[in-house]
Amino acid sequence: MDAPGTNSINGAAFNVLNSIIGSGIICLPIALKNAGLVAGILLLILVGMISQFTTYTLVFTGKRTNAMSYSEVARQALGTTGYRILNASLIFSMLGALTTYLIIVGDILTALREAYLPALAWATRSATIIGVSVSCISPFLFFRNSGPLAKISCRTDYPLVLGSKVFPALGMLSFSFCSSHAAFQNFLGLEVRSLQNWRKCTMIATWAALVICCSFAVIGLMSFGSGVQANIFQNFPQNDPYVNVARLLFCLTLVLTFPLTFYPARDTLTHMLHIDQPQLARLSTREMVCSLTLFGLVIAAATQCTDLGMAYELVGAATATVIGFVFPSLIFLWSGSDLTVAKVLVSRPVASLLPLIERTKDTDEDNIAQGRQSVTLWSVGWFVFYFGITVFFVGTYSIIHR
Template sequence: NLVNATVGAGIIGLPFAIAHAGFFTGIFASIIVAVLAQMGLYMLVIAGQRVGSYKYALLVEHLLGRPGYHFLNFMICVQAGGGAVSYFILLGDSLPLLFQRYLPQYPILGDRTFILIFVGIACVLPLNMSRSIGSLARWSIISVACLPIILLTILIRAPAYAPKERIPLEWVGPDVFGALGIMAFAFTCHQVALPNFLTLENQSTHSWKLTTILSTGISWLISMTFAVIGYLCFGTNVQSNLFMNFASDDPLINVGRFALSVSMILTIPMGIFPTREAIQKSLGFETASKQPTNTQHYTVTVVLFAVILGLSVAVRSLGTVYSIVGGFSATTLAYILPAASY
């Protein structure tokens, strides 16, 4: 679940981040960001054990009072909800193109708005109806299994698109701080750290430490392999969605696009679950002593899903989502609040 929550839409923007940070600075910065992210995951659980609270919002409330509680819930909504929007945007960039290519006799399937609404209601919404994030573990395995397919298609086909001129391997790029925001977005999954800790069979600090090191290491390896290959093949011309650099009629790349679509469908709930929880807490539906009723649970789920889907239909720029979410909320959730809680 942690790998699935981490390696989401953010991975597609990492070649773009490398181009903006500079090749060597980008790789070094990604290591620092990943290490700090792992430390944040570990510190959150340690802090939770100290105060006996395994809810991020309640933990911050213990530290900063009621204003901190609502501040955190707002940040989680921006981070996790923004992540879900970015997953939908990637879905909208991929599936309609595939349908246009392979099912041209059904032009409605090539309409981005129709596909997002149809797939959202038919495939994504049912996954969000459960109360427990642990129910997604089985689906997360399928989602993570799609990642090697995505990487292999990029690895095999990207060299064919590489320009003849030499790709610059610069130490420092034009926008290091902007790149850091994208990286922070790519490695932030702290809003689901405590719920995932509670799903472990062995809920010890040592087990959680090993889990976070392993999951962060796997996430970094997958993400930076993707980033380096993408940058070395497209250089400064790389787009915020790497797949947009490839032709729409490339059959192998389209296999990667399909795998990406499946992965995004199964990853969207990882953004919606914590967003829903934050909203339920702010509305008073969920407290330390009570859980939302079925009516409250399903109402918040459907309304939240509709808002996220509506934003996804309206917003087409993945780079815009990266910049807003990464720079605004990811750094707060992944680094500032875990350190303060610890």
């Protein structure tokens, strides 16, 4: 962990950008439709800025607590309960993402089958999802880790003002911008691990992601108007050969990305259940059962859920807001990451909090001693917390109620 990385600021920024922009980008046009064009763009910018703040402050707090993983920072700052809630949220978020992968694969391959192989009427959407999952994905899910996949893995990177589904749309936007889980991995890849470099890295990645996402969302909405769908590929003709090549390549990307998302979910769950045995070369029986159970749950959810937009909304509102907004802000505030918060949250003298508020040469703590910036960071932290809580409850309730 202490060995320096090899990435420059731009290289690390590209990795952060790659962790932000994933399959969730295809739902952004309908998110703008649901929120309204103007409100959607403003909310997308707000979510991007909040994500940049939380990604930066997670590492900021990690350096103060001498912990370089999201889960470990949560354990030190929020205790065992917070650690377990975070891990549960991470598992549900990753399983939700895997479910959306299979929904997209099922929708696209079914459309291609209807266009080119209409005689195969038995190949329904559910049969397609199960067939692809069992034949193409399952062989890669039972290694000890993702190392054997290295050679074959694929890296992936109309109301005009205010719509009627703002909070569900915020769930979609949160899902698209949720990258807090990869903060420490990308920070540790920096050749020079300073908070100044990390701030530049997250700023470059965030604004690049905002430009890409805003452009994609606006062009998609303006092109298809009120008829835009959650899977934007469904807005194109089924017999367009160029679009169908893109559809097929996108499916291939999701199929090859599936194991890379599945392994962290499985490993997190087996660790929580205390059944992980990393010293073994092969999976134990209990780990195998855990893998099969998770895989079966994802397949069942994908075959039963036909509304990709609702899946994105629910996963975003119920888990991405917790992982991306609520926990990072709570960790930042609770751990005493600046002098003002330390004085507010504990009755002990500030000096007794060391090393939580200990200054280091690469963390810009001199600025934290200044009252104005401390109050600003403290206020932003509380705003992010209440913003995440509001989107979580209102967004989740509105989706379930609908």
